[in-house]
Amino acid sequence: MPICLQAYLNESNDLSLLDELLAFNDSEEQLTVKQHIELALDWLLYCRDPRGLSYINQGDWCDPMNMVGHKGLGVSTWLTLATAYAIKVWQQICEVYQLALDNKYVKAIADLNNAVNQHCWDGAWYSLGITDDNVSFGIASDTEGRIFLNPKSWSMLSGAANTEKQKLLITAVEQQLDTPFGVMMLAPSYTKMREYVGRISQKFPGSAENGSVYNHGAIFYAFSLFQIGEGEKAFQVMRKMLPDDDYLQRGQLANFIPNYYRGAYHQHPSRAGRSSQLFNTGTVSWFYRCVVEGIAGLQGENSELIIRPQLPEKWHSLKAEKQFSGATFSVKINKSKNAKQQTIRLDGVELAGDRIKNIVAGKHYQVKITLAAAKPSSKLTIVMGVSGCGKSSIAKALVEEFGGHFFEADDFHSDSAKLSMSKGIALTDAQRDPWISAMCAKLAAEFEQGNDCMLAYSKP
Known part of the structure; x- marks a missing residue:
């Protein structure tokens, strides 16, 4: 409640x-x-x-x-x-x-x-x-x-x-x-x-x-x-x-x-x-x-409008209109490489904080917000080597030292593919394609989360 x-x-x-x-x-x-x-x-x-x-x-x-x-x-x-x-x-x-x-x-x-x-x-x-x-x-x-x-x-x-x-x-x-x-x-x-x-x-x-x-x-x-x-x-x-x-x-x-x-x-x-x-x-x-309170960052509290947007990394701008406390707010959010912190201008005047106070019912406000530009994109590092060379240990050590998420390429193989490899049988395209798809899907999901990835890959 x-x-x-x-x-x-x-x-x-x-x-x-x-x-x-x-x-x-x-x-x-x-x-x-x-x-x-x-x-x-x-x-x-x-x-x-x-x-x-x-x-x-x-x-x-x-x-x-x-x-x-x-x-x-x-x-x-x-x-x-x-x-x-x-x-x-x-x-x-x-x-x-x-x-x-x-x-x-x-x-x-x-x-x-x-x-x-x-x-x-x-x-x-x-x-x-x-x-x-x-x-x-x-x-x-x-x-x-x-x-x-x-x-x-x-x-x-x-x-x-x-x-x-x-x-x-x-x-x-x-x-x-x-x-x-x-x-x-x-x-x-x-x-x-x-x-x-x-x-x-x-x-x-x-x-x-x-x-x-x-x-x-x-x-x-x-x-x-x-x-x-x-x-x-x-x-x-x-x-x-x-x-x-x-x-x-x-x-x-x-x-x-x-x-x-x-x-x-x-x-x-x-x-x-x-x-x-x-x-x-x-x-x-x-x-x-x-969407409203998180991404756009528009939240009311005790007749005041709080503005704390969290735009996605790949979004450069956002426009929104909000009805609040009897007034209308036309909001424009833009990212700038020159900005170091959030700034808010209300009808052309920069605010000292992140709250709009003393709102007048019936008024139409223009709000312009400038945010710092997004951080650099995620990185994928592949550590390759023959079986038993220690590539996985090296990759894990690098993750421990520099951050990111570790993945073993062989873990994405199906059970049947792993059995074939253990017997020295070359994989077919029918076995290899799902492996590639599963690995790419997982890495894409990690990149969408903004994570750096370290992949250990067996070299023939």
Whole structure:
């Protein structure tokens, strides 16, 4: 509720909504919207285990995760983080509008985030939760369901992930969940029933919640990237939701965002990317916020318009028109190689900060924003050598020293191709072409994310 309320208040400044009286579903007693929100937050804080983690019961945002807590003991990393984020947003609302806020909520944010970092951090990413039998899952030692997207996104939103952890999380997502068709919800997909997880593991690998490119979850990730200033990476996540260059593979025109695209990219590559053709998704409202508040950087707050655009690297300009606080804003954003930082001119006058204040209803404002030009493009370095010469070790050492992502060219071969090579049998074009396509697709996806790549390639 605080998330929806903040979005509404930012645009409307209709603070009177908080004083509206509402009855309960099972009672005629009436309380204000503000009181209802704090009761809801109190309930979320009450439903935690002794470690301070939120009980999952019959599932969290992921409905078919229904057996993790059926005994009443299992907990959800995501729900704990979402609770922290909801309270964090409520705190922001109260601070902006100078509303009374019990200090217990401020303390709760830190307690929730600390609990997640203490019990759910697995070294390079967060687990998805802990079962009734005290087994962590969504961790590096799992052969299936090893990594889940949602905790990565919401840990950045809640503040649980510091800068160091954010870098690790983004790397984990890009290396294990990112595909040419978008970011998968989990990987590897479950291939058989896991009773401690639930019916998600009964779904076909790569479909629905079992490792698809589930766009609602993916847009959470994009939104979280915008919040930490990773606008280019966020844009690439969004761009893959509405493609115009591989619609034949997806089986859908770029005229709506479906519930999901098939995932399990490394397990079932021939099916990957196919559209579900389902439109029952909450993706679009978050996508819209990412466009307006993230890319264009236009966000209201207490009758003031904040301007913090994050244009994609390859975009040189943007025009937008926004209605806000009864006024019209015609916005032009341009990049300049000579600019070192953002500058804003309102009706020809340069602003000292990034907020437009004292807005007059009925007025038409002209806003011109200048941004620094984009950073240099990504680089691909290929380390070649015969088998056993140490090329992979050298490539990994270079990545460790200078950054980037490491890939072994042979890893993109199919199992049949690897078997042929192990027997010294030359590959056919039918075996070689999918290898080249898979390798090029992965590298293209990395470049779209703005990553440098190091490829170890065997020389005959």
